[in-house]
Amino acid sequence: KAGVTQTPRYLIKTRGQQVTLSCSPISGHRSVSWYQQTPGQGLQFLFEYFSETQRNKGNFPGRFSGRQFSNSRSEMNVSTLELGDSALYLCASSPRGSTGQEHYEQYFGPGTRLTVT
């Protein structure tokens, strides 16, 4: 099976701009989660989507949003970029099912390195 793919791998943006990141999960996985990773804060959960619905949400401002399509592919959008948004953004898919009771094993993509100048 192909792994999780993320595009683009690297991105440089200017403060105030917006950005859209894309993620294709492992075939058959319907749960997709997004994380932000920085040296200071570590791995922080942004949100999880399952069957096109947001199922869990982390503590990030409304500038961070996401969506999931019927083929389970997901996008996340960050509007009005700030310098502090510079980070590695990781997407992970999971075989976690509809009840959410299964163990939440994450299969990560390589990430998108976002630099805000």
Place this chain on the structure above:
Amino acid sequence: TQLLEQSPQFLSIQEGENLTVYCNSSSVFSSLQWYRQEPGEGPVLLVTVVTGGEVKKLKRLTFQFGDARKDSSLHITAAQPGDTGLYLCAGGRYGNKLVFGAGTILRVKS
């Protein structure tokens, strides 16, 4: 507030040495996972433990889940340079998001 405390934060050892990384919490988890991340890549799942007291082995790596399901440890025997990386523990609760520890950076020198 970090719900999962990992220690040590950094570890630099010689090839062939043994080491243990700890992951502690005051909360109970339904499962505990360990990941390894190399520079420029996403974390890779190593193991999931779900039963209190459970021990799992993956070649030279031994993972243990505490009896009360609040803590876990990762022991590496005869470390090799290929073990170098960031080790992350993550606690899961049914229906909720995973909680990640801050990670342990391991460097194995040859």
